[in-house]
Amino acid sequence: MSATTSRLAALVKRRETSVALAVIVVIVIATLFNSNFAFGSDGFRNLLLTPSILVLLAIAQAVVVITRNIDLSVSAVLGLSAYATGRMFTDWPGAPTILVIVLGILLGTGLGVINGLLVSVAKVPALVITLGTLYIYRGIDIAWAGSTRINASDLPSDFTAIGTGSLFGIPWLTVIALIAFAVLAYYLGYARSGRDLYAIGSNPDAAELYGLPVARRVFGTFVISGTLSGIAGVMYAARYATVSATAGSGMELDSVAAAVIGGVAIFGGSGTVLGAALGAVLLSTINRALPTVGIQDFWQQAVVGALIIGAIVLDRVLYTRAQRALTKERQSSSSEREGARS
Amino acid sequence: MTIPDTPPVLELRDVRKTFGSVVALDSGSLALSPGSIHALVGENGAGKSTLVKVIAGVHRRDSGSVTLAGSEVDFGSTADAKDAGIAVIYQEPTLFPDLTVAENVFMGRHPVRAGGAIDRHVMNEQTSALFERLGVSIDPSRQALGLSIADQQILEIAKAISLDARVLVMDEPTAALSGIEVKRLFTIARALRDEGRGIIFISHRFDEIFDLCDTVTVMRDGAYISTHNIDDVTPAEIVTRMVGRDVDTLFPKTEGTQPGDVVLSVENLGSPGTFSGITFTVREREIVGLAGLVGAGRSEIARAIFGIDDYASGVVRIDGNMLAKGNPRKAIAAGIGLVPEDRRQQGLIVDMSVARNMTLVIRRSLAKWGLMSSRSEYDRAHDGAAKLRVKAGSLESDAGTMSGGNQQKVVLAKWLATNPRLLIVDEPTRGIDVGTKAEVHRLLDELAQEGMAILMISSELPEVLGMSDRVLVVREGRLTAEFSRDEATSEAVMTAATRTEEAA
Missing domain, CATH: 3.40.50.300 (P-loop containing nucleotide triphosphate hydrolases)
Structure with a gap:
């Protein structure tokens, strides 16, 4: 097999490819039912816009999950950042938009720092810590917002323009999500510290013995996750222009689902942000497509559930097969050498 | 000095x-x-x-x-x-099983291009060069898994x-x-x-x-x-x-015992691709050593006898009664005990207490109305521990915290509690220090003296030669030789274990 065909074969086998194909299939089917789905005046725009916020949370989740941790608080960080951004505009008229955006994002960073410290210094499992901070952050949000909400009229137009505007036909929010994705993809693929994250998730004990700065790296992933959730919060406020205390509720599980569907191993060590991002696109697109093809609302959850279980079963099967194949490959190549020697 | x-x-x-x-x-x-x-x-x-x-x-x-x-x-x-x-x-x-071989070598020190991006091409080449120096060929871009x-x-x-x-x-x-x-x-x-x-x-x-x-x-x-x-x-x-003391002999084997009735008889046991035509017996008061290279199929034979793995052909008899295949529970009931090769994975439940590990197999007989008391567990474990001189801080401590030698004693105690007719021990002293090794050997000898039949798999030739009444040699899934205690020399056993058949 030539290098090109083997590379092609490897590409076909990758999870990212099959998820991307699934997205296309969903779009094609939905478009057959209703041509507005992809080609309508807003169709193409919505195709790009709808997944943007979930993409950010999914890649945030992927970075954390790759290290064999989890961040369940992403949705609450999103909610708190979104509300804080809105409140800054209402309580502080005339504030420079860019400053408010930065502060909104930094709030997310700060909340991520708290998660990171609790997980890496106090050494409590991330599942427990972030489940706790999920409630705490959301609780603060609810206590602060009460039953009030931020309305579009409270927000300056240059801010809401981010949610509605576009660059060369691509919505700004999508551009932001793409930039964040590209930076993280490069970091995880080509930076030494990014590769550390895979090593830590693959075998935490070995990473410790190897002398990798495990605690520092894990702390870092929570800061990244918090920051991305903060960006997602600001984007949420810009896009919907109405923010209540429940903004983003439930998205923590969507983000985990997107990462898992996209091939990020739930026990760490493997997966890419590309997969997680595509997983998020698939989930959002399915959610939007189901009503179009006439499937009732309550089935949507079941479809997502089936996708998650399918993805995990697929992972397990592929892992076992890969292990067997890799063992066999090694054995046959050694015996060839033994044979050649004698 | x-x-x-x-x-x-x-x-x-x-x-x-x-x-x-x-x-x-x-x-x-x-x-x-x-x-x-x-x-x-x-x-x-x-x-x-x-x-x-x-x-x-x-x-x-x-x-x-x-x-x-x-x-x-x-x-x-x-x-x-x-x-x-x-x-x-x-x-x-x-x-790190998920990462490539090359990345495992260079983790944290990857060769980088200007700008700090990892250069996978250079990394793979350097890894290949290292392997070449070591005289092995492992594909640097493959996963470490497997x-x-x-x-x-x-x-x-x-x-x-x-x-x-x-x-x-x-x-x-x-x-x-x-x-x-x-x-x-x-x-x-x-x-x-x-x-x-x-x-x-x-x-x-x-x-x-x-x-x-x-x-x-x-x-x-x-x-x-x-x-x-x-x-x-x-x-x-x-x-x-x-x-810190003289060990007069490493292998305290009582010489000249007369074996009794046949306990285990294996006839023409075969499992495609693993072993075939395996026929042998183990008698009362006899230690039979199963020698051979790692991967020759010895452990697989033991697993088949005990019923963990299925087999395609052949018969296993205990005291003349045919043993159902693929059923470890029946094997235990028939009086077989298996001390596996991998203590931590297969022999013990490392997160459980020593006492509970020791009474694991006999838990049914300890239970009253389906409930067990820690008291009865502890009492039985105490007897076992005393007999085998298990040094554990307390019978309540986790089995995983003990030294390898003491862990092995716990596994032995677990099976001895069932009063087995046949004890299969797979690498009984791997990773065990010299002092405890001698104790394990002494124990095996005592058990044989009391009438137990013992099938011992071991890769350590001195152990096989020192402890066995008879030595069977397995090579590539077949029994290739049988030696009496007197005939068995390291040269003879090694030759039988390694000799390659012409046009096999």
Whole structure:
């Protein structure tokens, strides 16, 4: 097999490819039912816009999950950042938009720092810590917002323009999500510290013995996750222009689902942000497509559930097969050498 | 006692390490010369592992001094030790299975392009070059998942070389290797020695130590005992220093017992691709040794007899009654006990207490109305522990916290509680220190004397020869030879185990 065909074969086998194909299939089917789905005046725009916020949370989740941790608080960080951004505009008229955006994002960073410290210094499992901070952050949000909400009229137009505007036909929010994705993809693929994250998730004990700065790296992933959730919060406020205390509720599980569907191993060590991002696109697109093809609302959850279980079963099967194949490959190549020697 | 004249590359003096009130290392000392392979021996619990972990930067010493190439060092982390040129190959491989082989070698030190991006092409090439030097061909871009233990160790060595380590510590590297793999490892170790690196080699196998090492340091009870030039000592002398008393004989086998009735009879047992045509018997008061190379199919035969694995053809009889295949519960009921090769994975439930482990198989008979009391468990375990002299702080402590030797005794106690007719022991003393080894051997002998039939699988030739009444040799899934105790010599057994058939 030539290098090109083997590379092609490897590409076909990758999870990212099959998820991307699934997205296309969903779009094609939905478009057959209703041509507005992809080609309508807003169709193409919505195709790009709808997944943007979930993409950010999914890649945030992927970075954390790759290290064999989890961040369940992403949705609450999103909610708190979104509300804080809105409140800054209402309580502080005339504030420079860019400053408010930065502060909104930094709030997310700060909340991520708290998660990171609790997980890496106090050494409590991330599942427990972030489940706790999920409630705490959301609780603060609810206590602060009460039953009030931020309305579009409270927000300056240059801010809401981010949610509605576009660059060369691509919505700004999508551009932001793409930039964040590209930076993280490069970091995880080509930076030494990014590769550390895979090593830590693959075998935490070995990473410790190897002398990798495990605690520092894990702390870092929570800061990244918090920051991305903060960006997602600001984007949420810009896009919907109405923010209540429940903004983003439930998205923590969507983000985990997107990462898992996209091939990020739930026990760490493997997966890419590309997969997680595509997983998020698939989930959002399915959610939007189901009503179009006439499937009732309550089935949507079941479809997502089936996708998650399918993805995990697929992972397990592929892992076992890969292990067997890799063992066999090694054995046959050694015996060839033994044979050649004698 | 002669110590080479060259100044040591690594020297430890009176290193002490305590964990709370437990003294893990009392006064460890070692002087490693460059260009030397230095054996570190001692019973399990003698403090070797703690000493290694101090060298590796895993633990920080409480007192004493460590000097590397003449200057005092105090490593706060394994990264510090690595930077200083110390590489440690641990007993348990420390790889990242999801990453490629090359990345495992270069983790944290990837070759980078200008701008800091990892250069995978260069990384793979450098890894290939390392493997070429070591005389192995492993594809650097494949995943580490699925590599054999031997390959994993080669990878660890490649890592150490790429670090240009001055000091290389190998903690029982041969425990899971076959004969050929051990040879390859030794060739590499000698090459590294000739480059002037210092190697610390920890092993329980004396033949290997005398084959490979030039110096040996003995430790006992967390303290330094002595250092010898390898040519000036005999294994017996080293053993004496290790245990602090004379071990008159390593293999306390009662000679000249007459075996009784046939307990186990195996006829024409076969499983495609694994073994075929296996026929043998084991009688009362008899220890039958099953020798052969690692991977010859010995453990698989044992697993088939015990009913863990299915088999395609043949019959297994216990006391003349046919045993249903593929059913370990029936095998236990028929009176078979199996002490597996891998204690931690298969022999014990490491997170459970010693007492509970010991009574695991007989839990049904201990239960009243389906409920068990800790009292009855504890009482039965206490009897077993006393009989086998299990040293556990308490029967309530987790089995995983005990030394290998004591763990093995717990596994034995577990099966002895069922009063088996036939005991199958797979590598009964792997990774066990000399003192406990002798105790396990004595115990096996006692059990045989009491009438039990014992089938012993072992890769250690001295053990097979020393303990067996009869020796069966397995090669590539077939029984190739049978020797009586008198006929069995190391040459005869090794020949039968390794001889390749013409046009097989």
